[in-house]
Amino acid sequence: MTKKASTLDKKKLNTSHLLESESSISINHINLLLDNLQRTVPWPTMKTMLNICELSIGMGRDKTIEKLLGENKKGNKFDDNFEKLKKLYYDYLFVGDKAVKLFNIERKIIxxxxxxxxxHQIEETVFQETYPFSLPEEKLKETDLFPKLVDIKDTNENLSLVFCTRRSFTERIEINPKELSTEAKDHFNDYDEIFGIKRYIRQFFNVVVLWKKKILIEVRIDIANGVSSQERNIAFFETIAQFNNLAREKLGIEAMLNECINFFPLIDNLYESRGEGKVGEIAFNTDEGSTKSERMRRGAVDLRDEIYHKAGREAVDHITLYRLAILWNFKISEYIETQIELFLPGKSRILSSAEQCLEEVIIKKCSVIEEYNFILDKMNMYLNNVS
Structure with missing residues (x-):
């Protein structure tokens, strides 16, 4: 048994014409764009993107998609708005919900x-058939698990290499007995609850970024819809290995991306930076040996200013932090403001290690490139402030 079909699941997409010409927006193209947004972009971020493009928003994701598909508007403005949304979707592949590692590399090598x-001429793979959109599931099943270079994006600030891959997932789903056939209902009549395991695969867009004015190379791993730490580690390993192979072929340099930047000092630096962002979550050890975690509801006050937390801090000499989430309000336009997040996903075992090291951060809730670069600049600033 499967989940109730979403609005776009019920629409038939003609996947033989996935990329329409830049000069027109067909209903088929709109279907495809909205389908990829639905599967890839969290709803709050998708709402922001629709607001930026001045497109209608309904009550929830499915109602919004129904509304957009039902609006039979004509004229250049409607086409222009969807062209803008298509560009935002393309940009989102580079900055939306990413786990990130940074590597300091010599300027000349970069x-x-x-x-x-x-x-470089990119080798043709099946991913190019639909990129920047995801492959349909039947095609995705035919691909292997190794990342494939599908795109090289060159801007004034950086050069980005996009690697596509797939990964399998399982999901535990509660089955509504009312949706079963009569025969199945009789068979499961004595069961209070029925669950099934759904297996599915999804395409990921991982990015390696070569900065032109920073001595940095970034690796950004796609974590849309949630990816475990173990899966992130595999994705980092595979993407870095593919990039290192290309670097070896191009420059003859072995293990180009080897030792990444340690983000652990960022936790204390950002926590102690009064007036910088809003702390939404922390985890720490006390001198007495206990482990604590605190999290504020979305939209609540800065955790550092919360009365319970302040009273606890005053009662002890100090706390030793190992995890932190910090959020910033970001004004995209006069009427659109978002809240973007940097999460440092440390675990308590870091504190007992000889070398306290955190190799990845997670950047979430970005809908445009400017938001992502804002967080990256904050990271660089507070890493440079490490004494």
Missing amino acids: DDLITSFQL
Whole structure:
């Protein structure tokens, strides 16, 4: 048994014409764009993207999609708004909900890599058939698990390499007995609850970013719809290995991305930075040996200013933090403001290690590139402030 079909599941998509011309927006193209937004982008972020594009929003995701598909508007403005949404979706693949590792690399090596990749001819794979949209599931099943380079995006700030891959998931789903056939209802008549395991696969868009004015190479792993720490580790390993293989072929350099930046000092630096963002979550050890975690509801006050937390801090000499989430309000336009998040997912065992190290951060809730770069700049600033 499967979940109730979503609005777009009920629509038939003609996958033989996935990429329409830039000059027109067909209903088929709109279906495809909304389908990919629905499967890839969290609803709050999708709402922001629709607001930016001045497109209608209904009560919830499915109602919104119904409304957009039902609006038979004509004219250039409607087409322009969907062209803008398509561009936002493309940009989102680079910045939306990513686990991130940073590597300090010599300027000359980065410049050599950029020059080489600007001339690189990407090998054709099945992913190019639909990129920047995801492959339909029947095609995705035919791919292997190794990341494939599908796109090289060159801007004034950086050069980004997009690697596509797939991964399998299982989901535990509660089955509504009322939706069963009469025969099945009789068979499960004595059961109070019925659950099934649904298996599915999804396409991921992982990115390696070569900065032109920073001595940094970034690896961004797609974590849309939630990815476990173990799955993130596998994705980092595979994407870095593929990039290192390309670097070896281009420059003859072994293990280009080897030792990443340690983010652990960011936890204390950001927590102690009064007036910087809003702390929404922390986890820490006390001198007495207990482990504590605190989390504020969305929209609540900064955890550092919460009365219970302040009273506890005053009662002890100090606390040793190992996890932190910090949020910033970001004004996209005069009428649109978002809240973006940097999460440092440390675990308590870090504190007992000889070298306290956190190799990844998670950047969430970004809908445009400017939001992501804002968080990256904050990270760089507070890492440089480490004494």
